Amino acid sequence: MVRPEIRTSPAGADPVRPSAGELGSGSAPASDPDPDPDAKRRALDEFATFLNPQKVRLLKASGLDIVEGRREGVWVWDLDGRRFLDCFSSAGSFNVGRRNPRIVKAAHDALDRLDNGNFLLCSREKAALAAKLAEITPAGLTCTMFGTGGGEAVDFALKLARGATGRTKIVSCVNGYHGHTGFALSAAGRDAFRAPFEPLMPGFVRVPFGDVAAAEAAIDAETAAMIVEPVQGEGGIIVSPPGYLQGLRSVCDRAGALLVLDEIQTGFGRTGRWFASEHFGVAPDIMTVAKSLGGSVTSLSAAIFTEELREFLLPNPFIHLSTFGGSDLACAIGLEVIALIEETGLVGHAEEMGALLRDGLDDLAGRHADVIAEVRGLGLMLGLRYREDSMGSRMSYNLARHGILAIFSGNEPSVTRLMPPLVITAAEVEYLLEALDAAMSDMVAGVGPADDGDQARAPQRPRRRPPRRDESSAPGR
């Protein structure tokens, strides 16, 4: 198999400095002038009743019972009027900022002339976005399959790996995260996500992240692919150690297995490069992307792969289909997202803001050594690891009190993820650092959530839905 060469896309080194206006993070009022606390209460009650009451309780316990109203740039306002700097970004989905005016305009323009399109036909928007993805992703990745969410892109990537190699085994990492669809869940690195649904897909094995020898022991002549995140997100912002991805590349090559890099969180400038794989000089055979490609206003994912792998799809181009994957509307928006990132030099800006934030976090770690055990990450994908697991949730609570929306890692509760929109400015980084400092002091002083007396009053729903009045008597039932 011919190995693709790694290339850094030209925009990665773009020296253009974006202005705050271009970035879409203009002036943001500290509180919403038109709050609606009743609407918030109603939304939480209905969410508890008709979606999941335990989710409401858990979020409340971490001070995160925020109901998003207005959203703009790096900011979001709770319906009760409070403003937050969004450091979660829906797990890194808002690289170009929330409702970036340029993206909103592109979405309006697209709506004026397009709809989702007929998925079975060829489409100008799909073709143009696939061509652009071939241009900006590592050399050799020239073919695309679109999806809606990240899990769908991972499912396709693993299907392609199996189909193209004729092998079945898939190796993934402990604490890795690839979504909750069939193949993606089978690769999940956390037992709790998989256990209730066993048996999942056969042929999936997990190895510790960062350990080339363990991967080498697992990858054999039956292995279709190894899938890995260059920086584990849900796993607690763990960067691939030096030599790891290069080692996996060699191991896969020797065994004739494919390397799948999941860049769903790390892509589109998040780590200060277009794709995190560029930090390591490693090109995968298949790369999955999603989240930020939708510009915060639509859902769009893609698996990008080599022409050699596409051979498998040629005899049956309808072997993998998705009605809404790569809809014309979403692709028009995705194209504008990439144009915005290129034209505003957002990748370089993320690297610069990431360095600024990192310096400030290192300084905080020195001053709060009793709380912070480690600062880690790349670019604007940073993590604060605390000395105790419980501190992740307690810091979310205290950060929310200081106007910061930040969430701990799903698979590593001792880590706060700091993944603000890449359009963050130096002044907003300072705001974040001051809030972190204050929140940490408050946490050490014992500030925390009050006992949740509301729990007992949480709306209850009958376990079984009663029959509709007309159901029992309806003819034909």
Ligand SMILES: Cc1ncc(COP(=O)(O)O)c(C=O)c1O
């Ligand atoms: C690395 C990674 N892969 C896959 C996914 C799944 O994406 P989605 O939730 O859109 O299915 C996520 C979601 O957070 C992710 O972080």
